[in-house]
Protein backbone atom coordinates (compact mmCIF):
# COMPACT_ATOMS: atom_id res chain seq x y z
CA UNK A 1 0.00 0.00 0.00
CA UNK A 2 1.46 3.38 -0.90
CA UNK A 3 1.44 6.12 1.69
CA UNK A 4 -1.12 8.11 -0.32
CA UNK A 5 -3.73 5.57 0.70
CA UNK A 6 -3.47 6.43 4.37
CA UNK A 7 -2.40 9.26 6.59
CA UNK A 8 -1.22 9.38 10.17
CA UNK A 9 -2.63 11.54 12.96
CA UNK A 10 -0.60 12.01 16.13
CA UNK A 11 -2.12 10.23 19.13
CA UNK A 12 0.72 10.34 21.72
CA UNK A 13 3.60 12.82 21.46
CA UNK A 14 7.26 11.88 21.83
CA UNK A 15 7.37 14.02 24.98
CA UNK A 16 4.44 12.19 26.60
CA UNK A 17 6.02 8.85 25.74
CA UNK A 18 9.35 9.86 27.30
CA UNK A 19 7.65 10.99 30.52
CA UNK A 20 5.66 7.78 30.78
CA UNK A 21 8.68 5.58 30.04
CA UNK A 22 10.58 7.26 32.87
CA UNK A 23 7.75 6.49 35.34
CA UNK A 24 7.41 2.90 34.12
CA UNK A 25 11.15 2.36 34.53
CA UNK A 26 11.03 3.70 38.10
CA UNK A 27 8.15 1.35 38.97
CA UNK A 28 9.98 -1.60 37.39
CA UNK A 29 13.19 -0.70 39.23
CA UNK A 30 11.32 -0.61 42.55
CA UNK A 31 9.53 -3.88 41.87
CA UNK A 32 12.71 -5.83 41.04
CA UNK A 33 14.87 -3.82 43.47
CA UNK A 34 16.97 -6.59 44.97
CA UNK A 35 17.36 -8.65 41.83
CA UNK A 36 20.74 -10.14 41.02
CA UNK A 37 20.00 -9.51 37.38
CA UNK A 38 16.88 -8.71 35.38
CA UNK A 39 16.50 -10.32 31.95
CA UNK A 40 14.65 -7.81 29.80
CA UNK A 41 13.01 -9.66 26.92
CA UNK A 42 11.86 -7.58 23.95
CA UNK A 43 9.27 -8.98 21.60
CA UNK A 44 10.45 -8.29 18.09
CA UNK A 45 10.10 -6.24 16.17
CA UNK A 46 7.62 -3.71 17.56
CA UNK A 47 9.24 -3.27 20.99
CA UNK A 48 12.73 -2.33 19.79
CA UNK A 49 12.41 1.44 20.32
CA UNK A 50 10.49 1.08 23.59
CA UNK A 51 12.96 -1.41 25.04
CA UNK A 52 15.90 0.83 24.11
CA UNK A 53 14.42 3.79 26.01
CA UNK A 54 13.00 1.74 28.89
CA UNK A 55 16.18 -0.26 29.50
CA UNK A 56 18.26 2.91 29.78
CA UNK A 57 15.96 4.21 32.52
CA UNK A 58 15.93 0.98 34.57
CA UNK A 59 18.41 1.30 37.41
CA UNK A 60 19.23 -2.40 37.88
CA UNK A 61 21.75 -4.89 36.49
CA UNK A 62 20.05 -6.06 33.31
CA UNK A 63 20.59 -8.34 30.36
CA UNK A 64 18.71 -7.88 27.09
CA UNK A 65 17.31 -10.74 25.06
CA UNK A 66 14.80 -10.92 22.22
CA UNK A 67 12.05 -13.23 21.16
CA UNK A 68 10.07 -13.05 17.95
CA UNK A 69 6.51 -14.29 17.75
CA UNK A 70 4.53 -14.34 14.53
CA UNK A 71 2.42 -11.22 14.13
CA UNK A 72 -0.18 -9.87 11.77
CA UNK A 73 1.95 -10.34 8.68
CA UNK A 74 1.09 -7.45 6.44
CA UNK A 75 -2.54 -7.16 7.42
CA UNK A 76 -4.18 -5.32 10.30
CA UNK A 77 -5.96 -8.43 11.62
CA UNK A 78 -4.50 -10.77 14.21
CA UNK A 79 -4.07 -14.39 13.12
CA UNK A 80 -4.74 -15.66 16.67
CA UNK A 81 -2.34 -18.50 16.10
CA UNK A 82 0.99 -17.57 17.68
CA UNK A 83 4.23 -19.12 16.47
CA UNK A 84 7.72 -18.55 17.85
CA UNK A 85 9.92 -17.39 14.97
CA UNK A 86 13.01 -16.64 17.05
CA UNK A 87 13.60 -17.95 20.54
CA UNK A 88 15.66 -16.39 23.34
CA UNK A 89 19.43 -16.70 23.14
CA UNK A 90 19.79 -17.26 26.90
CA UNK A 91 18.38 -19.34 29.74
CA UNK A 92 15.77 -17.84 32.09
CA UNK A 93 15.39 -20.65 34.61
CA UNK A 94 15.62 -19.21 38.14
CA UNK A 95 15.98 -15.66 36.76
CA UNK A 96 13.91 -12.50 37.02
CA UNK A 97 12.32 -11.72 33.67
CA UNK A 98 10.56 -8.68 32.24
CA UNK A 99 8.75 -9.20 28.93
CA UNK A 100 8.47 -5.96 26.96
CA UNK A 101 5.69 -5.74 24.39
CA UNK A 102 4.60 -2.90 22.12
CA UNK A 103 0.82 -3.45 22.16
CA UNK A 104 -1.55 -5.84 23.85
CA UNK A 105 -4.46 -6.17 21.48
CA UNK A 106 -6.44 -9.44 21.51
CA UNK A 107 -3.95 -10.70 24.12
CA UNK A 108 -3.08 -13.93 22.28
CA UNK A 109 0.59 -13.04 21.70
CA UNK A 110 1.39 -12.05 25.28
CA UNK A 111 -0.55 -14.98 26.72
CA UNK A 112 1.29 -17.46 24.54
CA UNK A 113 4.70 -15.94 25.24
CA UNK A 114 4.13 -15.79 29.01
CA UNK A 115 2.95 -19.42 29.04
CA UNK A 116 6.02 -20.51 27.10
CA UNK A 117 8.47 -18.57 29.27
CA UNK A 118 6.72 -19.63 32.48
CA UNK A 119 7.25 -23.26 31.51
CA UNK A 120 11.01 -22.58 31.78
CA UNK A 121 10.63 -21.82 35.52
CA UNK A 122 11.83 -18.25 35.86
CA UNK A 123 12.09 -16.95 39.43
CA UNK A 124 9.69 -14.09 38.62
CA UNK A 125 8.19 -13.03 35.32
CA UNK A 126 6.18 -9.89 34.58
CA UNK A 127 5.20 -7.99 31.46
CA UNK A 128 5.31 -4.34 30.49
CA UNK A 129 3.35 -3.16 27.45
CA UNK A 130 3.65 0.31 26.00
CA UNK A 131 0.08 0.28 24.70
CA UNK A 132 -3.07 -1.59 25.60
CA UNK A 133 -6.33 -1.77 23.65
CA UNK A 134 -8.58 -3.25 26.38
CA UNK A 135 -11.73 -3.24 24.24
CA UNK A 136 -10.09 -5.66 21.79
CA UNK A 137 -9.25 -8.34 24.34
CA UNK A 138 -10.17 -11.95 23.48
CA UNK A 139 -8.18 -13.76 26.18
CA UNK A 140 -7.73 -12.69 29.76
CA UNK A 141 -4.27 -11.25 30.14
CA UNK A 142 -2.95 -8.13 31.78
CA UNK A 143 0.57 -6.86 31.85
CA UNK A 144 1.69 -5.59 35.26
CA UNK A 145 2.72 -2.28 33.67
CA UNK A 146 1.01 -0.44 30.82
CA UNK A 147 2.17 2.80 29.24
CA UNK A 148 -1.11 3.99 27.76
CA UNK A 149 -4.56 2.56 27.23
CA UNK A 150 -5.76 3.47 23.76
CA UNK A 151 -9.03 3.07 21.85
CA UNK A 152 -9.51 0.52 19.09
CA UNK A 153 -7.41 2.31 16.47
CA UNK A 154 -4.60 0.96 14.32
CA UNK A 155 -1.45 2.75 15.44
CA UNK A 156 2.11 3.17 14.17
CA UNK A 157 5.38 4.78 15.25
CA UNK A 158 7.89 4.46 18.09
CA UNK A 159 8.78 0.99 16.79
CA UNK A 160 5.28 -0.02 15.73
CA UNK A 161 4.60 -0.69 12.06
CA UNK A 162 1.97 -0.88 9.44
CA UNK A 163 3.18 -3.37 6.80
CA UNK A 164 6.73 -2.83 8.16
CA UNK A 165 6.63 0.94 7.62
CA UNK A 166 6.51 3.93 9.98
CA UNK A 167 8.49 2.31 12.81
CA UNK A 168 10.82 5.33 12.82
CA UNK A 169 8.24 7.94 13.82
CA UNK A 170 9.18 9.47 17.17
CA UNK A 171 5.51 9.70 18.21
CA UNK A 172 2.58 7.28 18.12
CA UNK A 173 0.03 8.03 15.46
CA UNK A 174 -3.22 6.49 14.36
CA UNK A 175 -3.63 5.36 10.80
CA UNK A 176 -6.47 6.92 8.87
CA UNK A 177 -7.29 4.94 5.76
CA UNK A 178 -8.33 7.18 2.86
CA UNK A 179 -11.48 6.27 0.96
CA UNK A 180 -10.83 5.36 -2.67
Ligand code: IMP
Pocket residue numbers: 046071072078101102103104105106107108109110153154155156160161162
Ligand atom coordinates in the same frame (compact mmCIF):
# COMPACT_ATOMS: atom_id res chain seq x y z
P1 IMP B 1 -2.42 -9.61 20.02
O1 IMP B 1 -1.86 -10.98 19.97
O2 IMP B 1 -3.72 -9.51 19.29
O3 IMP B 1 -2.52 -9.03 21.41
O4 IMP B 1 -1.50 -8.70 19.15
C1 IMP B 1 -0.37 -8.21 19.58
C2 IMP B 1 0.51 -7.78 18.43
O5 IMP B 1 -0.24 -7.31 17.30
C3 IMP B 1 1.32 -6.62 18.88
O6 IMP B 1 2.53 -7.05 19.42
C4 IMP B 1 1.56 -5.85 17.60
O7 IMP B 1 2.70 -6.33 16.96
C5 IMP B 1 0.37 -6.17 16.74
N1 IMP B 1 -0.58 -5.04 16.78
C6 IMP B 1 -1.71 -4.94 17.52
N2 IMP B 1 -2.32 -3.77 17.33
C7 IMP B 1 -1.53 -3.08 16.47
C8 IMP B 1 -1.60 -1.76 15.90
O8 IMP B 1 -2.51 -0.95 16.16
N3 IMP B 1 -0.59 -1.42 15.06
C9 IMP B 1 0.45 -2.26 14.75
N4 IMP B 1 0.55 -3.49 15.26
C10 IMP B 1 -0.42 -3.90 16.11
Ligand code: MG
Pocket residue numbers: 043044045046047071102103
Ligand atom coordinates in the same frame (compact mmCIF):
# COMPACT_ATOMS: atom_id res chain seq x y z
MG1 MG C 1 4.26 -7.32 18.34
